[in-house]
Amino acid sequence: MARRKAIMAQKSGAKERKREEKRPSNAERSAYFARREAAKVLRSMLQGDARRRAVGSIKSLVYSPSIRNKKATYALVCQTLKHLSIIKDVIEEANILSAKQKKQKELMYIITYDLLFGQEGSLIGDAEKYLILKKDAVQSALSRVLRRKGVKNVEDLVALDEIPDLQKPRYVRVNTLKIDTEFAIRELRQQYAVQEDDLVPDLLILPPGADLHNHPLVVNGSAFLQGKASSMSAVALGPKPGWEVIDACAAPGNKTLHLAALMKGKGKIIACELNRERVKRLQDNVKLGGATNVKIKHEDFLNLDPKDPAYAKVRAILLDPSCSGSGTAFERLDHLLPSHSAVIMLT
Numbered sequence: 001m002a003r004r005k006a007i008m009a010q011k012s013g014a015k016e017r018k019r020e021e022k023r024p025s026n027a028e029r030s031a032y033f034a035r036r037e038a039a040k041v042l043r044s045m046l047q048g049d050a051r052r053r054a055v056g057s058i059k060s061l062v063y064s065p066s067i068r069n070k071k072a073t074y075a076l077v078c079q080t081l082k083h084l085s086i087i088k089d090v091i092e093e094a095n096i097l098s099a100k101q102k103k104q105k106e107l108m109y110i111i112t113y114d115l116l117f118g119q120e121g122s123l124i125g126d127a128e129k130y131l132i133l134k135k136d137a138v139q140s141a142l143s144r145v146l147r148r149k150g151v152k153n154v155e156d157l158v159a160l161d162e163i164p165d166l167q168k169p170r171y172v173r174v175n176t177l178k179i180d181t182e183f184a185i186r187e188l189r190q191q192y193a194v195q196e197d198d199l200v201p202d203l204l205i206l207p208p209g210a211d212l213h214n215h216p217l218v219v220n221g222s223a224f225l226q227g228k229a230s231s232m233s234a235v236a237l238g239p240k241p242g243w244e245v246i247d248a249c250a251a252p253g254n255k256t257l258h259l260a261a262l263m264k265g266k267g268k269i270i271a272c273e274l275n276r277e278r279v280k281r282l283q284d285n286v287k288l289g290g291a292t293n294v295k296i297k298h299e300d301f302l303n304l305d306p307k308d309p310a311y312a313k314v315r316a317i318l319l320d321p322s323c324s325g326s327g328t329a330f331e332r333l334d335h336l337l338p339s340h341s342a343v344i345m346l347t
């Protein structure tokens with residue numbers, strides 16, 4: 001009897017030990033949640049969710065109250081983004097994702113990052129287990145991608161993708177509602193070599209590394225730190241003074257202000273913004289930039305009623321592809337416009 005009891009005790013001890021071994025540690029659990037939170041942030045970064053409520057920098061998305069492990073989530077998002085083109089190539093090359101897994105592709109990107117370049121070993125979770133099982137296929141896909149690109153290792157491939165920040169020129173768009181470009185050039189030349197962009201009027205090019213964040217012209221809204229691609233949109237739309245224009249997804253307002261400057265403050269710009277906090281930023285910037293012909297609407301641009309007489313004179317719509325619904329918006333927006341107006345879709 002005593003012997004039987006001893007055997008039973010031994011067996012239950014072994015079971016308990018096994019259970020202990022299987023139970024994830026706090027670190028594993030926290031890494032598991034960080035991967036899911038990072039996937040959510042990555043999804044917002046890459047596509048925006050249907051309501052586009054949290055579009056912004058990685059920091060602003062990660063520092064939202066819903067993210068628990070902010071430091072780990074931030075690091076994961078940054079690292080995954082840095083390696084994203086490689087990760088995408090590898091996943092495509094390995095051809096391992098089912099249709100269901102493709103629906104949560106951001107999580108797959110994050111786990112693949114961890115698997116290839118981050119912390120391996122004890123990744124818990126079903127998606128993780130799946131990718132661990134496919135690790136050999138993923139590794140050999142990576143080797144093929146490296147061979148194809150003609151580089152020896154991942155660092156060389158990342159370097160190939162990156163232009164170091166220090167080599168990128170700085171762009172400043174002069175806000176001609178407040179000052180003229182000659183004046184801005186004279187002021188800026190006191191500190192920097194300044195060139196005028198040959199494509200976008202009133203856009204100035206400064207040397208790499210020039211930090212104008214605290215420059216008086218920027219602080220008082222006489223100039224905006226706006227990149228060349230972003231500055232091309234309003235110019236391509238080419239609104240004339242007196243036009244009525246809709247800026248469909250307006251915050252923080254760089255292009256709204258550029259439209260206002262091109263229209264010399266005359267006519268009307270209806271600036272829609274879905275996100276309440278970003279509406280505030282838009283209001284502040286429009287005020288700072290001195291644009292008095294902007295009517296800000298805290299609204300989804302898709303809800304604008306084409307029959308509303310308020311839009312009868314709209315000549316053009318500036319539509320950002322990051323606007324939620326922009327892919328299907330053309331047909332609907334078309335009704336807002338009289339026959340020979342322009343719509344521009346930004347890329």
Ligand SMILES: C[S@@+](CC[C@H](N)C(=O)[O-])C[C@H]1O[C@@H](n2cnc3c(N)ncnc32)[C@H](O)[C@@H]1O
Nearest residue numbers: 052249252253254255273274275300301323324
């Ligand atoms: C990339 S930012 C736009 C940048 C802006 N055009 C500029 O040049 O400063 C995208 C903005 O569109 C807003 N947004 C996204 N979908 C929208 C929609 N359907 N209606 C109105 N605003 C929307 C987001 O909240 C976000 O503030």
